Amino acid sequence: GQNIDQPTEMTATEGAIVQINCTYQTSGFNGLFWYQQHAGEAPTFLSYNVLDGLEEKGRFSSFLSRSKGYSYLLLKELQMKDSASYLCAPFRTNAGKSTFGDGTTLTVKP
Amino acid sequence: DGGITQSPKYLFRKEGQNVTLSCEQNLNHDAMYWYRQDPGQGLRLIYYSQIVNDFQKGDIAEGYSVSREKKESFPLTVTSAQKNPTAFYLCASSILNIQGNVIQYFGAGTRLSVL
Numbered sequence: 001g002q003n004i005d006q007p008t009e010m011t012a013t014e015g016a017i018v019q020i021n022c023t024y025q026t027s028g029f030n031g032l033f034w035y036q037q038h039a040g041e042a043p044t045f046l047s048y049n050v051l052d053g054l055e056e057k058g059r060f061s062s063f064l065s066r067s068k069g070y071s072y073l074l075l076k077e078l079q080m081k082d083s084a085s086y087l088c089a090p091f092r093t094n095a096g097k098s099t100f101g102d103g104t105t106l107t108v109k110p
Numbered sequence: 111d112g113g114i115t116q117s118p119k120y121l122f123r124k125e126g127q128n129v130t131l132s133c134e135q136n137l138n139h140d141a142m143y144w145y146r147q148d149p150g151q152g153l154r155l156i157y158y159s160q161i162v163n164d165f166q167k168g169d170i171a172e173g174y175s176v177s178r179e180k181k182e183s184f185p186l187t188v189t190s191a192q193k194n195p196t197a198f199y200l201c202a203s204s205i206l207n208i209q210g211n212v213i214q215y216f217g218a219g220t221r222l223s224v225l
Contacts, residue, residue, distance in 0.1 A: 031212060033212075035216075041218075041219075042217060042218050042219045043153070044216075045215055048211055048212050048214070050209075050210050050211055050212070089153075091212055093212070096158065096160045096206075097143070097155060097158050097168070098155075100145075101152050102151055102152040103151075
């Protein structure tokens, strides 16, 4: 993705907690999406942060710092089905479009 | 049954042929998008439309064309000028709510291959 950095791969153990980081250039971006994408399937919406801070939704939480161009997705109580790619996508409200990172492939092991 | 419907699920293109991918949404979303995804990579924006009868080029518009004659529909044509069309094509739609939150969903995608 354009100046959007995510780790390429991560591995974690079932039941553990994992944090997937995303950094981006701050210019013009107002909010940020996180998507989950299983192999061969379309992305599934996880979260959209428009304010700084942490938002929690069940086992998944997402954090945003717009001034620092930094976000993370926190996955708790990992399950095998959480093995997927996680896509970070900052959004420009004025332009009405997102820019996607290349994604982080998470592998959950027993 | 609301959502975004893409068809066909699989499509094969012969050399020199134009093909059209369909995307329909009944979510009453204003904006619609076409992305391309190559293996192991993220999504790249082809075209997007924020309102009927208007659309803008994304990052990789060359070899593609779109129309937005109805709010519900945003078809993508892959022309013969696109020399490497094999990819997974994803359509999305979004709406900005009064709180400033954006809701964006994807269709199931169309896999295009060249014969």
